Amino acid sequence: MDQTGSDRLKTALLLLAVAGLVMGLGFYLAGEAKIADLFWTAGVLPALAALVIEILRSLSRGEVGLDIVAALSMTAALIFGETLAAAVVAVMYSGGTFLESFAEGRARREMHALLSRVPRTATRHRNGGLEDIPLDEIAPGDRLLIRQGDVVPVDGAVASEAAFVDTSALTGESLPVRLMRGAEAMSGATNAGEAFDLTALRPAKDSTYAGIVRLVAEAQASKAPMSRLADRWSLGFLLVTVAIAFAAWWVSGDPIRAVAVLVVATPCPLILAVPVALVAGLSRAAHFGVLIKGAGPLETMARIHTLILDKTGTLTDGRPQIVSIARADATSEDEILRVAAALDQASKHPVAQAVVAAAKSRGLVLPVPTEVAEFAGEGVVGNVEGRRVIVGGDGFVARRVGRVSGAASSMAAGSVLVAVAIDGHMVGHLVMSDPLRDGTGAMLDGLRREGVRRILLATGDRADVAERVTEGLGLDGVRAGLTPDQKVLLVLSERKRGPVMMVGDGVNDAPALAAADVGVAMGARGAAASAEAADVVLLVDRIDRLVPGIEIARAARRIAVESVVAGIGLSVVGMIAAACGYLTPVQGALLQEAIDVLVILNALRALRINPRALSPVSLQGPLPIDLGQQKKSVA
Structure with missing residues (x-):
């Protein structure tokens, strides 16, 4: 069954269980107890049948979950005529699975909207x-x-x-x-x-x-499934429940006591409190632009120890910016930039557009150029206010003004020079680079405060570029020149130390995102493949959202655990009372409902999580590549 069909089934089971409970209560209050039993039973059987099928599937995978306790309580209640108790348990259980399905379905819908722009x-x-x-x-x-x-x-x-x-x-x-x-x-x-x-x-x-898509599929297939928080408590709670129920039956000789124990023991604090807290955490994270694709990724996000960051478009802005202006004569920096930007208005090249944006940000008024000729990939020639202006690569401009190109030798790693000449004379160079996002250092400090012990950079760019960009950030390691499959190997090796989060935005990051315990994609400007492979998508172009995202995940998980501990503690007290004969099955179901209300109210505190890590910081020459080698190593 596909995911949509599964969601519809869970919705239908909840509606049937609620309808059976409500209609049964109506006939019971009208004095028609036998008809009420039929409606209660009719509401329970579909949920029980689906539950048994799910249990068999889990057991075939070697997994033991909380579903067994819920199935035992419903089955025992029906066998011994406690149909009202069985109906209450069916509503509680189907309600919990519906909440989880609702949260994951909302995340999928938002992802489909995000990826709808992909050309086919x-x-x-x-x-x-x-x-x-x-x-x-x-x-x-x-x-x-x-x-x-x-x-x-x-x-x-x-x-x-x-x-x-x-x-x-x-x-x-x-x-x-x-x-x-x-x-x-x-x-x-x-x-x-x-x-x-x-x-x-x-x-x-x-x-x-x-080839990269195939790497993604292989990485996802080899990735260990995320275990739900509720399932990690299941085996111990199951053993305690069965032991108390059989002890009550053995000592008293009354099977109804065992039924009462099972009804009280139905793990609704786990079934309800955990999804409520995690759904609230998902909603809160989305409010801050962090789309988490379900409760499993949110739980794992709360336990991350190692973070691997891509460089271009992730740690850096991914768009060239002017970092300095080198003057070759008495012409001022603003004049060099103004004249270059005026001519570059006629070009759609990304570097030209960056020059225009820089000039406008300084408030410079740009005249309209005339007689413009663009040489693809090399530069632009034209007239600006009656002067002949040339803008482009250093070699391109040098050849046209009769001088030898040599400025590039002093260019910093990862930078590109844009030469500017006016009336046959070189007046200066615009030094452009892909800078770190604003607030990157503060973000990394925040991640370490949230428990991330190890932070690495993994990039396909050159080593000298990567080292210059990350200088002073205090990273635990820089891995450069990596192909997509090498990034996957890095993720797998780091997973031996603990849960790993990988953050990237490019197609080459997608396999590593799929292989990581939690993959995070820059969804605002990133590649669709990375967003599809990731568990978390940053819907705004701000990597600093990682810190509040992790903080929300940790807080939501903590609230879920608190709810579980309190709820299970109260349930154990109720189980002992039922074993001693102080509670009937229906009373046990009502007690469990009261416990549910308490733990759900506590779990809803996750809706008020206010990340202290939020900050007001606004985030925001071509290097030779051996394309043949890159293609070979990727495919």
């Missing part, structure tokens, strides 16, 4: 025109049009003069790379420049992206 078609040249086709219909040799902003659908060779693609989701490189005619572009990369043609080299199912 490609544009192919055919008979002098263009046609949109499903990805599965792409064949080797097909000529595809990749528009600006499109995701490359299959591995292929660039058929245009040049192409600029953003491979950050695949390789961790934060700045776009230039591919010349004949160079191979990997599926999953994004066209960051003008439209270009691509000749498909292999079908979609055999492309780089498909």
